Every structure is written in structure tokens, then in C-alpha cells.
Amino acid sequence: MSLKPKRVEFVDVWPRLRRMAESVITLRQVDRAVWNTSFSDVYTLCVAQPEPMADRLYSETKHFLDSHVEMLANKVLAKHDAANANNTNSRPDLLQRYYTTWMEYSQGIKYLHLLYIYLNQQHIKKQKITDTEAIYSNQSSDAAEQMEIGELGLDIWRMHMVEYLAEELVRHILEGIAADRASNGTLDSHRVQVINGVIHSFVEVQNYKKTGSLKLYQDFFEGPMLQASGTYYTNEANKLLQRCSVSQYMQEVIKILECESKRAQKFLHVSSLTKLRKQCEEKFINDRLGFIYSECRDMVSDERRQDLRNMYIVLQPIPDHLKAELIQTFLEHIKNEGLETVYALKGENIHIAFVENMLKVHHKYQELIADVFENDSLFLSALDKACASVINRRPSERQPCRSAEYVAKYCDTLLKKSKTCEAEIDQKLTNNITIFKYIEDKDVYQKFYSRLLAKRLIHEQSQSMDAEEGMINRLKQACGYEFTNKLHRMFTDISVSTDLNNKFNNHLKDNEIDLGINLSIKVLQAGAWPLGSTQVIPFAVPQEFEKSIKMFEDYYHNLFSGRKLTWLHHMCHGELKLSHLKKSYIVTMQTYQMAIMLLFETCDKLSCREIQNTLELNDETFQKHMQPMIESKLLNANSENLSGDTRIELNFDYTNKRTKFKISSALQKETPQEVEHTINSVDEDRKLFLQAAIVRIMKARKVLKHNALIQEVLSLSKVSFTPNIAMIKKCVESLIDKQYIERTANSGDEYSYMA
Amino acid sequence: MKVTIKSWTGVASWRWIANDENCGICRMSFESTCPECALPGDDCPLVWGVCSHCFHMHCIVKWLNLQPLNKQCPMCRQSWKFNIH
Numbered sequence: 001m002s003l004k005p006k007r008v009e010f011v012d013v014w015p016r017l018r019r020m021a022e023s024v025i026t027l028r029q030v031d032r033a034v035w036n037t038s039f040s041d042v043y044t045l046c047v048a049q050p051e052p053m054a055d056r057l058y059s060e061t062k063h064f065l066d067s068h069v070e071m072l073a074n075k076v077l078a079k080h081d082a083a084n085a086n087n088t089n090s091r092p093d094l095l096q097r098y099y100t101t102w103m104e105y106s107q108g109i110k111y112l113h114l115l116y117i118y119l120n121q122q123h124i125k126k127q128k129i130t131d132t133e134a135i136y137s138n139q140s141s142d143a144a145e146q147m148e149i150g151e152l153g154l155d156i157w158r159m160h161m162v163e164y165l166a167e168e169l170v171r172h173i174l175e176g177i178a179a180d181r182a183s184n185g186t187l188d189s190h191r192v193q194v195i196n197g198v199i200h201s202f203v204e205v206q207n208y209k210k211t212g213s214l215k216l217y218q219d220f221f222e223g224p225m226l227q228a229s230g231t232y233y234t235n236e237a238n239k240l241l242q243r244c245s246v247s248q249y250m251q252e253v254i255k256i257l258e259c260e261s262k263r264a265q266k267f268l269h270v271s272s273l274t275k276l277r278k279q280c281e282e283k284f285i286n287d288r289l290g291f292i293y294s295e296c297r298d299m300v301s302d303e304r305r306q307d308l309r310n311m312y313i314v315l316q317p318i319p320d321h322l323k324a325e326l327i328q329t330f331l332e333h334i335k336n337e338g339l340e341t342v343y344a345l346k347g348e349n350i351h352i353a354f355v356e357n358m359l360k361v362h363h364k365y366q367e368l369i370a371d372v373f374e375n376d377s378l379f380l381s382a383l384d385k386a387c388a389s390v391i392n393r394r395p396s397e398r399q400p401c402r403s404a405e406y407v408a409k410y411c412d413t414l415l416k417k418s419k420t421c422e423a424e425i426d427q428k429l430t431n432n433i434t435i436f437k438y439i440e441d442k443d444v445y446q447k448f449y450s451r452l453l454a455k456r457l458i459h460e461q462s463q464s465m466d467a468e469e470g471m472i473n474r475l476k477q478a479c480g481y482e483f484t485n486k487l488h489r490m491f492t493d494i495s496v497s498t499d500l501n502n503k504f505n506n507h508l509k510d511n512e513i514d515l516g517i518n519l520s521i522k523v524l525q526a527g528a529w530p531l532g533s534t535q536v537i538p539f540a541v542p543q544e545f546e547k548s549i550k551m552f553e554d555y556y557h558n559l560f561s562g563r564k565l566t567w568l569h570h571m572c573h574g575e576l577k578l579s580h581l582k583k584s585y586i587v588t589m590q591t592y593q594m595a596i597m598l599l600f601e602t603c604d605k606l607s608c609r610e611i612q613n614t615l616e617l618n619d620e621t622f623q624k625h626m627q628p629m630i631e632s633k634l635l636n637a638n639s640e641n642l643s644g645d646t647r648i649e650l651n652f653d654y655t656n657k658r659t660k661f662k663i664s665s666a667l668q669k670e671t672p673q674e675v676e677h678t679i680n681s682v683d684e685d686r687k688l689f690l691q692a693a694i695v696r697i698m699k700a701r702k703v704l705k706h707n708a709l710i711q712e713v714l715s716l717s718k719v720s721f722t723p724n725i726a727m728i729k730k731c732v733e734s735l736i737d738k739q740y741i742e743r744t745a746n747s748g749d750e751y752s753y754m755a
Numbered sequence: 756m757k758v759t760i761k762s763w764t765g766v767a768s769w770r771w772i773a774n775d776e777n778c779g780i781c782r783m784s785f786e787s788t789c790p791e792c793a794l795p796g797d798d799c800p801l802v803w804g805v806c807s808h809c810f811h812m813h814c815i816v817k818w819l820n821l822q823p824l825n826k827q828c829p830m831c832r833q834s835w836k837f838n839i840h
């Protein structure tokens with residue numbers, strides 16, 4: 001056949017074409033040859049001479065489809081009516097018929113679309129406004145506009161079928177879904193398929209639209225469906241409430257949520273899944289929060305894991321602020337437990353118990369959060385808050401919080417020589433950092449730590465230098481270089497001192513000098529060590545020492561010019577060999593004690609006054625060092641209280657199983673005064689820190705409001721401590737007095753920097 | 756001999772001996788550091804000139820580098836020489 005346009009009569013061609021269209025749309029068998037003829041019939045009509053008959057073809061086709069669908073609609077409904085007359089329980093049939101008809105029609109219209117492809121491509125597409133025009137001209141596609149045949153078919157279906165039957169269909173669908181719910185999701189699969197098909201037909205019928213293709217689905221079906229589901233959920237929830245405890249209720253709800261989301265997948269269009277889920281959560285959870293929370297406190301305090309797990313699952317989808325109650329209860333619970341384990345502590349080893357109990361609590365709840373709450377950050381931060389508030393709690397307004405001290409002492413206990421194996425110590429130190437991080441007064445910790453470290457280093461009590469370094473590195477990681485640089489300095493001094501001693505000994509050997517004393521000297525740099533009061537305690541060095549000390553000083557000054565050495569005798573110690581007893585003993589003691597013993601070289605009895613005067617010791621030092629000597633029974637005193645006239649004599653009957661022992665010294669123990677001193681010095685340091693911070697800030701900002709200044713100071717000091725506002729104010733006042741800053745003339749709460 | 760010393764572990768701290776409290780260049784105490792340093796001690800040592808004046812090493816080196824021709828002591832204007840003991 002030729003493609004040339006030719007003259008044709010519409011009435012000649014149309015009946016043939018119409019029959020063909022009917023066969024196609026009802027999915028009847030069509031011969032290839034007939035199909036081809038019809039295909040060219042469409043073409044011929046579209047290009048007919050003298051006038052193309054495309055418009056007429058379109059309107060006739062439309063008319064044909066109109067009547068076809070109307071007929072189908074009647075078929076779906078008419079049968080329904082007929083059936084209704086004798087069988088009231090025929091509802092599924094309506095859906096079934098609609099479904100079958102739709103399956104046929106939707107397929108048929110696709111073929112018909114192909115048959116009319118020339119009309120679609122050449123005639124209709126050309127008149128269609130382009131996408132961009134559609135978007136920007138805001139013209140609604142009016143009814144008069146011609147549509148492609150496939151779309152036309154669907155549109156007609158919508159008008160005559162869907163809108164006509166919608167109410168009835170939806171009612172049946174909802175009944176179907178209700179039946180599925182009632183039967184626990186065991187509706188037979190054929191019926192599920194039908195309902196699913198019908199629901200999806202609402203979407204498919206508008207699928208060709210670029211915008212609002214879900215509108216029909218949403219208007220006719222989704223809205224009523226959500227509403228019906230909502231009512232159903234509310235009823236179910238009410239029923240559950242009547243027969244369930246909170247814990248059962250939550251279990252049920254979790255099950256229902258799961259079933260419902262499976263059900264939604266089974267029936268609904270994807271766009272509805274989240275909406276239905278939301279509805280479900282709304283009715284079962286949000287609306288019943290009061291009930292769910294009613295046993296929250298008990299569940300948390302009894303740590304009923306399964307219930308808490310369920311509660312977490314149930315509450316997960318709801319907004320955070322609604323979860324607050326669970327989290328708050330949880331927080332309170334941890335806090336109470338923490339306070340309980342920590343604040344009843346008494347006795348010598350309070351610091352060990354404090355840290356280990358706190359670690360236990362922390363560990364327990366960390367594990368619980370991982371197990372029950374999926375490591376939810378909200379719960380982890382609740383744990384942090386609880387721990388921080390336990391650790392930083394002050395027993396009362398007046399008393400300072402002692403946690404920093406305890407934690408530092410705990411480290412000290414670990415790092416001192418002991419029988420614990422290194423791996424265990426290492427592990428414990430790592431754990432210790434967990435607690436350390438919660439401490440607000442990190443500067444207090446630093447003070448205590450550095451004092452204890454100094455003692456360990458000077459008295460050579462450290463278990464291992466590796467462990468010490470490891471701990472300092474951990475602190476550095478947690479708080480930065482500033483925090484630990486003094487600690488590092490102390491380490492350096494010790495290793496420099498070791499070198500120095502070796503060199504000194506070699507020097508002695510080279511010059512063939514024998515001091516008779518095994519000398520080991522530690523030279524510390526004054527600024528880096530927490531040496532306490534720097535004032536030198538008067539002490540007349542016994543001549544037995546003098547030569548050695550002089551040798552070392554000379555050697556040192558020769559090596560480092562411009563430096564002055566100050567001996568810290570209260571930190572020195574040594575070994576004495578006692579030969580006046582039955583056995584000879586080697587005793588370790590403090591320098592002052594050594595000096596006292598040396599006095600007995602020439603006599604056996606001395607009065608306290610004599611000793612004190614010879615050694616030029618003050619009362620306090622004398623008492624402190626004399627007491628342990630008498631307690632150890634190396635010396636005997638003729639009265640309990642050591643007054644000036646008390647006679648001290650050598651105890652020639654002294655015996656000890658060991659030949660090498662140590663006189664425990666009062667000094668190595670921490671006295672309450674020392675603790676107080678440490679705390680006071682922290683206060684001084686804080687003031688200096690705050691003043692420096694204020695000056696630095698004001699220098700940068702020139703003019704600043706009071707509140708802004710306070711904020712900046714707080715953020716600067718956050719790393720090492722939390723200053724109270726009164727202290728900051730005092731510092732500001734003192735800086736105004738010192739004329740670093742002044743109040744600006746026009747405003748009372750503004751400061752300006754004075755260059 | 757009833758009592759003899761076997762060994763002794765001594766502890767001493769050291770400070771600078773300077774003829775002044777403060778460094779004449781930066782006006783900071785010798786006990787503390789020059790303005791550039793964070794920690795006193797070995798990292799920020801003192802040095803003496805032949806003229807007996809004493810400064811933070813960092814301070815005097817910086818000063819000397821700023822003098823194009825005659826390297827003089829900033830205190831007494833004698834030409835500067837490090838006093839090496």
C-alpha cells in the first residue's frame with residue numbers, strides 16, 4: 001500500500017476500525033493482517049485528503065471508549081445489584097469484577113494506544129504543550145485538549161468507573177483489610193491480590209500525569225483508609241489497655257506495629273506506608289504515653305531489661321522530647337546508684353573504693369545501654385550527665401568535692417611498687433581515665449597528681465617508668481599538652497639526674513676520690529616541681545655529709561654555671577649501718593633522722609634539747625622525725641612527751657628479724673594540712689589563671705559587656721576547671737584596681753581595656 | 756664506729772644566680788621565662804656577658820641580631836662577648 005495521502009470516506013473506514021478497537025480492548029484474538037490494516041486505517045484517516053480526519057477519528061474513538069466503559073461499569077454494578085438481590089454476602093464479587101474488568105481494560109487500552117500510535121505521535125503530541133510550558137504558563141490542561149489514546153482511555157475509566165464506584169469500592173476494600181486484621185493476616189492470597197490490584201488501579205489510572213498522579217488515590221482511598229485504620233487502632237489500644245499490663249501492652253504494640261507494616265506492604269501503595277505507620281504509632285503510643293510511662297520508674301529501678309528494651313523500641317519513633325521522661329528516669333536511677341555506692345565510703349582506702357565503685361556503675365550502665373538502648377546517644381549522654389553529677393557532687397556547700405583527690409590517689413596506688421602485674425595496672429589506668437574525664441576540677445587533680453608523682457619519683461617508688469609515662473600520655477590525650485608539660489619536666493629532671501650521677505661517679509673515680517658514701521643526687525628544677533613551701537628549714541648538716549655535698553656542689557657548679565643549688569633535706573633519705581647492736585643492721589631513714597643517729601656515735605645518751613641545738617632543728621621538724629625513731633625502738637626516751645629535758649638513749653637491746661629495714665617516716669604520708677595546702681594553692685592558681693584570661697580577652701576585644709566577658713572566660717577555663725562567677729567578678733575587680741581594665745563611662749556593665 | 760653512712764640520696768633544686776631580679780631586655784623575672792617561652796629552666800637559659808650583665812639567652816640573641824654593626828651590651832654599651840666560664 002502506498003503512504004500517499006488519499007481521499008477516503010470516514011464512514012467507510014470507521015466501522016471497520018471500531019470493530020477492531022473493540023476486539024483490541026477486550027483482548028480478543030486479532031490477526032496480524034487485520035491489525036496491520038487497522039494500523040494503516042488510522043494513518044489513512046489522519047492524512048486523508050482534502051481534509052485530515054484526525055479530529056473526527058479522535059472524537060469518534062472517544063465516544064466509543066465512553067460507551068464501552070459505561071457499559072463495563074454497568075456490567076460491574078448491574079451484576080452486583082442482581083447478586084445483591086439474592087445474596088447479601090456478595091461484596092467480594094464487586095471487587096472481583098472490578099478487578100477482572102480493570103485488568104482486561106488496562107491491558108487493552110495499552111494495545112489500543114499502540115494501534116493509534118500515528119494519531120498519538122503526529123496529531124496529538126503536536127498540540128500538547130511542552131513540559132516547560134506546563135510548568136511556567138500555569139495553564140491547567142483543560143478538558144477540550146486532546147489526549148493520547150492511552151491516556152484518554154484511562155481518563156474515561158476514571159470518570160465513568162472510578163468516580164462512579166469509588167465509594168462502594170473503598171468500602172469493600174476497607175472491609176477486606178478489616179477482615180485481614182481480624183484473621184491475623186491470613187486472608188486468602190487471591191483476595192489479597194484482588195484488593196491490592198484495585199487499590200493500585202487508583203494509582204495506575206493517573207500514572208501518566210506528571211504532577212498530582214497520586215491525587216485520586218489519596219482523595220478516594222488513602223484518606224478514608226487512614227481514618228478507618230485510626231479508629232481501628234484506637235479501639236485495639238483500648239481493648240489492650242483493659243487486659244494488659246504496661247509490659248504486655250508494649251509487647252503487643254511491637255507485634256501490632258510489625259503486622260501492620262507487613263499488611264501495609266501487602267495492600268497499599270508505597271506512598272502510604274509511612275503514613276499508616278505514623279497513624280499506628282500515634283494511636284498506640286503517642287496517645288497512650290501516660291500509660292506507658294506509668295511503670296517507667298519501676299522498670300528502670302528494677303532494671304527489667306526486656307521491658308526497657310520494648311519501651312525503647314516503642315518510643316523510638318516518637319519525637320525526642322517525649323522520650324525525655326524515660327531518659328530522665330534512667331539518669332536519676334544511675335545517679336542514685338552512683339551516690340549510694342560512693343558516698344557511704346569511709347576509711348583508709350576510700351580512694352580505691354571510690355574509683356572502682358564508680359567504674360563498676362559506669363561499666364554496668366554502659367553495657368546496659370549497649371544491650372538495651374542500642375547505644376543511643378541520648379542515653380549515653382544521660383549516663384555522662386549522671387556520672388558527672390555524682391563525681392562532682394559536693395557533700396555540702398562548705399566542703400569541697402574530693403573526687404579529684406581520690407582519683408589522683410588511686411593512680412598513685414596503682415603506680416607505686418606493688419605485686420600487681422603490669423598488664424592489669426595498665427588496664428586499670430585506662431579505666432581510670434574514664435572517671436577522670438568526668439571531673440570538673442581537673443586542675444585540682446593535676447595538683448594532687450603532680451605532688452604524688454613528685455613523691456614517687458624522688459623516693460623511687462614507681463613500679464615502672466613505662467607505666468608512669470603511659471599515664472602521662474593518657475592525660476595529655478585527654479587534656480592537652482599544657483596540662484602535662486610540668487609532669488614531663490619532672491621526668492626529664494629525673495633522667496638528667498641519673499646522667500649527672502653517672503658522670504659524677506666517673507669524675508670521682510678518675511680523680512681517685514673515695515667519699516665513703518654511695519651518693520645519688522637528684523637535681524630538680526625549681527619551677528617544675530610542686531615542692532611545697534620553698535622556705536628552707538634550718539639544718540646544720542653533720543660533718544659526715546659535708547665533704548660529699550661540697551664535692552657534688554663543686555662538680556655541679558663547674559658543669560652548670562650561674563646556678564645555685566638548694567638542698568631539700570626533708571626529701572632526702574639514706575642508709576645507715578648500725579654496728580652497736582648484736583647483729584649489724586642497715587636502716588633506711590630520712591636525712592634528719594640520720595643526723596640524729598650520727599650524734600650517738602660519740603655518746604649513748606643525749607637530751608632532746610642537746611640534739612635540737614646541735615642540729616639547729618625547729619620543734620616541728622624535730623618532733624616529726626624523732627617520734628618514728630622512738631616508735632621503732634632504735635632509741636629509747638624516758639618520757640612519752642618529748643620535751644627539752646627528755647633523755648634519749650641508744651637501745652642496745654634492739655633486735656629485728658630483718659637486717660635491712662626502713663623507718664617509716666611521717667613525711668611520706670599525706671597530712672590533712674598538706675591536702676588543705678594543695679587545695680588552697682589551687683585556688684591561688686585559679687585566680688591567676690582567670691586574671692590572665694580576662695586580660696587576654698580584653699586585650700583582644702578592647703570593649704566588652706560583662707556577660708559576654710564571663711562567657712568567654714568560662715569557655716577558656718572549661719578545659720581545667722569550672723570557675724564560679726563570684727570568683728570571676730573578684731578577679732575583674734582586682735584588675736580594675738590594678739588598672740588593666742576600667743568600666744566604660746556610659747554603661748555600668750561594660751569594661752574596656754586600658755593599654 | 757657505731758653508726759656509718761652507707762648511702763645517701765640527696766634532693767636539691769636549682770635556680771639561676773643572677774645579679775639582678777629581672778632581665779634588662781624583656782623586664783621579665785629571671786625566674787620565669789623570656790616572653791617567647793612557656794617553661795622556665797633549661798629551655799630558656801640565662802647567659803652572661805664579659806661585662807657581667809645577664810639576660811635571657813633568647814632576649815640577648817634577638818637584640819644582637821638587631822644590631823647591624825657593633826654588637827653591644829644593651830646595659831653598658833661595651834661590646835658584647837659571651838662569658839664562657
